[in-house]
Amino acid sequence: xxxxxxxxxxxxxxxxxxxxxxxxxxxxxxxxxxxxxxxxxxxxxxxxxxxxxxxxxxxxxxxxxxxxxxxxxxxxxxxxxxxxxxxxxxxxxxxxxxxxxxxxxxxxxxxxxxxxxxxxxxxxxxxxxxxxxxxxxxxxxxxxxxxxxxxxxxxxxxxxxxxxxxxxxxxxxxxxxxxxxxxxxxxxxxxxxxxxxxxxxxxxxxxxxxxxxxxxxxxxxxxxxxxxxxxxxxxxxxxxxxxxxxxxxxxxxxxxxxxxxxxxxxxxxxxxxxx
Numbered sequence: 001x002x003x004x005x006x007x008x009x010x011x012x013x014x015x016x017x018x019x020x021x022x023x024x025x026x027x028x029x030x031x032x033x034x035x036x037x038x039x040x041x042x043x044x045x046x047x048x049x050x051x052x053x054x055x056x057x058x059x060x061x062x063x064x065x066x067x068x069x070x071x072x073x074x075x076x077x078x079x080x081x082x083x084x085x086x087x088x089x090x091x092x093x094x095x096x097x098x099x100x101x102x103x104x105x106x107x108x109x110x111x112x113x114x115x116x117x118x119x120x121x122x123x124x125x126x127x128x129x130x131x132x133x134x135x136x137x138x139x140x141x142x143x144x145x146x147x148x149x150x151x152x153x154x155x156x157x158x159x160x161x162x163x164x165x166x167x168x169x170x171x172x173x174x175x176x177x178x179x180x181x182x183x184x185x186x187x188x189x190x191x192x193x194x195x196x197x198x199x200x201x202x203x204x205x206x207x208x209x210x211x212x213x214x215x216x217x218x219x220x221x222x223x224x225x226x227x228x229x230x231x232x233x234x235x236x237x238x239x240x241x242x243x244x245x246x247x248x249x250x251x252x253x254x255x256x257x258x259x260x261x262x263x264x265x266x267x268x269x270x271x272x273x274x275x
Contacts, residue, residue: 004028004036004045010152011130016080016175017049019273031127037066040178047075048178054082055172057105059222064236067194067264074192074265075185076177083275084110084147084166087133087158092142094161097121101132102147110147113165133158149275172272176265185267190219191247192238192264195254199232206257207235214250216241234260240269 001024007013008029017025028045030036039045050066053059084106088097094117100107101124107114114121126132126146133152136144145161146152153160197203211218220238225231235258241247247266254261 001047002026002028002045004030004039004048006030006033006036006050007128008130008134010133010149010155011128012080012082012149012173013049013051013128013175014130015149015151016051016078016173019078019080020049020076020175020177021047033060033062033066037070037072040072040180041070043180046179048072049175050178051173052176053174054105055170055174056109056168061224064224068234072178072180073182074176074267075179075183076267077174077190077270079172079174079270079272081273081275082109082166082171082173083149083164084129084171085150085153085160086110086113086145086162086165087136087148087153088145088161089137089140089142090157090159092145092159092161094118096142097145097161098143099124100145100147101126101136103127103129103132106147109167109171110165112167113162117162130155174270177267182266187243187268188266189243189245190238190240190269191250191266192236193251193254193261194234194236194264195258195261196226196232196234197258203257204235207254210250210253210257211237211239214241214245214253216245216250 003017003025005013005017036048040048052063099122104125129148130152132146133148133156136146137156216239218239222236223233
């Protein structure tokens with residue numbers, strides 16, 4: 001099975017793919033999320049895996065927008081712990097480091113460590129943590145370091161100069177798996193849906209009341225502006241339920257209070273996996 005994802009080998013995306021699809025995964029690495037969606041749309045890939053939100057930094061809005069413009073279905077998810085480590089070439093030390101390379105969120109999450117231990121270094125943003133690690137390894141320069149995963153250190157032959165440099169250690173990214181077609185799953189206990197409400201008093205209250213009346217738990221509620229309609233919003237909702245719950249009836253009831261409803265997927269809730 002061919003799985004499109006963003007990044008390169010030893011990126012957090014690649015680890016998510018292998019945790020979701022195990023040994024069945026032949027990974028097609030892409031530079032951007034847009035390219036990931038294009039691979040799935042063109043049938044070059046059978047499935048796709050993308051990060052959709054982080055427990056510290058919130059929603060990845062580019063992915064939300066791509067979900068709205070592609071007819072794909074969420075068929076699975078996992079929550080992957082993000083462990084960040086300072087990686088350097090062999091025989092380098094923290095004292096040697098003058099440049100640090102990583103993805104912007106990783107640089108931000110390691111900002112306290114960098115300020116305390118490496119306050120004079122130059123920070124360089126990269127598209128991917130593993131890509132930063134690969135390039136640092138190729139440069140072979142003791143003055144350069146990357147912030148990336150332990151898997152990246154092992155794959156690219158780097159030394160872990162300091163482990164777990166993230167400011168907040170409970171840091172998880174939610175990754176979703178996408179398919180072109182709906183895949184019925186008997187173990188499904190989570191649904192993602194997007195909708196709009198009329199511009200009248202109490203509209204959102206009544207729409208959300210549908211979920212309360214059905215006895216299901218909202219695990220996510222987020223509004224996003226509708227491009228071209230100033231001050232109008234779409235609502236993204238995830239709700240959890242016991243297997244066997246009639247989600248079709250819930251969506252039918254939602255139609256009484258909401259418009260432009262689209263079910264993004266029915267799938268099993270993801271596990272929380274250690275780094």
